[in-house]
Amino acid sequence: MSAQHLVETRELATNFYTFEGVVRALNNVSLVVDQGETYGIVGESGCGKSVTVRSMMRIVQAPGRIDGGKIVMFLNAEDKAKGIEILGRTEAYMASIRGKDISMIFQEPGAALNPVLSVHQQIAESYEFHRMDEMLEKSIATLEAHAKELGGGPAGWWNGLRKSLLRRELGAHKNYSARIQTIDNELYKLEDSTDAASLGRKRELNHERDKPVRRDFLVEFARRVPFFARYRRPLNRTVEAQVIDLLRSLGIPNPENIAQRYPHELSGGMQQRIVIAIALACHPTLLIADEPTSNLDVTIQAQIVDLIRDLKKTAISSVVFITHDLGLVAEMCDRVTVMYAGDVAETATVKELFRNPLHPYAQGLLDAVPKEIQEGELTIIPGAVPNLIRPPSGCRFHPRCSHKMAICEKEKPPTLELGPGHFVACHLYTKDQSK
Numbered sequence: 001m002s003a004q005h006l007v008e009t010r011e012l013a014t015n016f017y018t019f020e021g022v023v024r025a026l027n028n029v030s031l032v033v034d035q036g037e038t039y040g041i042v043g044e045s046g047c048g049k050s051v052t053v054r055s056m057m058r059i060v061q062a063p064g065r066i067d068g069g070k071i072v073m074f075l076n077a078e079d080k081a082k083g084i085e086i087l088g089r090t091e092a093y094m095a096s097i098r099g100k101d102i103s104m105i106f107q108e109p110g111a112a113l114n115p116v117l118s119v120h121q122q123i124a125e126s127y128e129f130h131r132m133d134e135m136l137e138k139s140i141a142t143l144e145a146h147a148k149e150l151g152g153g154p155a156g157w158w159n160g161l162r163k164s165l166l167r168r169e170l171g172a173h174k175n176y177s178a179r180i181q182t183i184d185n186e187l188y189k190l191e192d193s194t195d196a197a198s199l200g201r202k203r204e205l206n207h208e209r210d211k212p213v214r215r216d217f218l219v220e221f222a223r224r225v226p227f228f229a230r231y232r233r234p235l236n237r238t239v240e241a242q243v244i245d246l247l248r249s250l251g252i253p254n255p256e257n258i259a260q261r262y263p264h265e266l267s268g269g270m271q272q273r274i275v276i277a278i279a280l281a282c283h284p285t286l287l288i289a290d291e292p293t294s295n296l297d298v299t300i301q302a303q304i305v306d307l308i309r310d311l312k313k314t315a316i317s318s319v320v321f322i323t324h325d326l327g328l329v330a331e332m333c334d335r336v337t338v339m340y341a342g343d344v345a346e347t348a349t350v351k352e353l354f355r356n357p358l359h360p361y362a363q364g365l366l367d368a369v370p371k372e373i374q375e376g377e378l379t380i381i382p383g384a385v386p387n388l389i390r391p392p393s394g395c396r397f398h399p400r401c402s403h404k405m406a407i408c409e410k411e412k413p414p415t416l417e418l419g420p421g422h423f424v425a426c427h428l429y430t431k432d433q434s435k
């Protein structure tokens, strides 16, 4: 039985509209990440690795835009059959899955952290946004545990009031979650319908889904009056305990102290651990690591890689791992895709790719890696990744390819499966090379 897909991109086209011209960064990229695997993406700088994963999360920033294709996610039991096409969903839908179901560790930890918020505040945001019901339930349970020892005096009364306000907040959140679930179920059923009535209904549902949680009027009042607003302190303590537990579970020494620090007070390695903590706060199904160790020294690199590998065993289902380091790919990944200038050149299991690379670019990349016993000089791929404003016609690799044929300049090679799960896009393997 084939593996269950988790994310699929189909013919994804992402462009950047710059003053110099349109950068055709992704040229119909199709790839599939399966449940439970570590999936590597490799390629030289500027090949479109980051743009691919940013498109998957729909966080391509202006002047970039996803202009074509589909991104289908199979995150929940209900959508295992045909998945959810996320390009058709609203930004509010994306915000509800980003961080919760799919998280990303960025190339630059310094840029990914907010300089004016403490570590605690940045991680707590995630708990409050995605796991509020659970945090409220835990806080209510703590207050209930204290109720008996406080008795019926003023302390008992205050404890009772806090409990009742937190219960009201929980009720509003549960109603909101149930409403969102009903809307999502209906949107899922309507996903493939294109008649006017269904399109109208989808618009209505998307508009309804974008509305925030409706707060209870007593909760609203209590939150505005400083004396009563203190009712949320048990909730803050619950979140604080979760943040500290998370930092401790990631091997961060003295987590109580680190939680109070600001990003500029931390080393690069510690900043990257905090970025990982933020990414993991809500137990995502898919973790995307975009060169998570590129700016760290080798010992910290090894620690971060071990951490991701351990988390893959215990906390997350699938990892997309982007790196320039083919040694790391061999160590970490199950399958790997080689990208070149916005195209997918080759996809195979790591073992197969290293044993039998078929695409001339993949062969070139592997030949450029020093061997255990290096005989003679390393082979390099001549030339450089082209400017994607005017990408080469046909196969984008043709100006650098020593196997180039006449057809290579004219036609983009189709992707063929040349062995089980071994996909290659190169005219060397197409039947008709005579054109």
Ligand SMILES: Nc1ncnc2c1ncn2[C@@H]1O[C@H](COP(=O)(O)OP(=O)(O)OP(=O)(O)O)[C@@H](O)[C@H]1O
Pocket: 016, 018, 023, 025, 043, 044, 045, 046, 047, 048, 049, 050, 051, 052, 061, 062, 063, 064, 388
């Ligand atoms: N904000 C932007 N504006 C214009 N072009 C962009 C922008 N971001 C990316 N690109 C272009 O998109 C292409 C793919 O870039 P991407 O960042 O995905 O490369 P990469 O494979 O991740 O490289 P690296 O290994 O250096 O991180 C490049 O040609 C790049 O110039």
Ligand code: SF4
Pocket: 359, 360, 361, 395, 396, 397, 398, 399, 401, 402, 403, 404, 405, 408, 413, 425, 426, 427, 428
């Ligand atoms: S399609 Fe042609 S130019 Fe492209 S990699 Fe294959 S042989 Fe080389």
Ligand SMILES: [Mg+2]
Pocket: 049, 050, 051, 107, 290
């Ligand atoms: Mg990148």
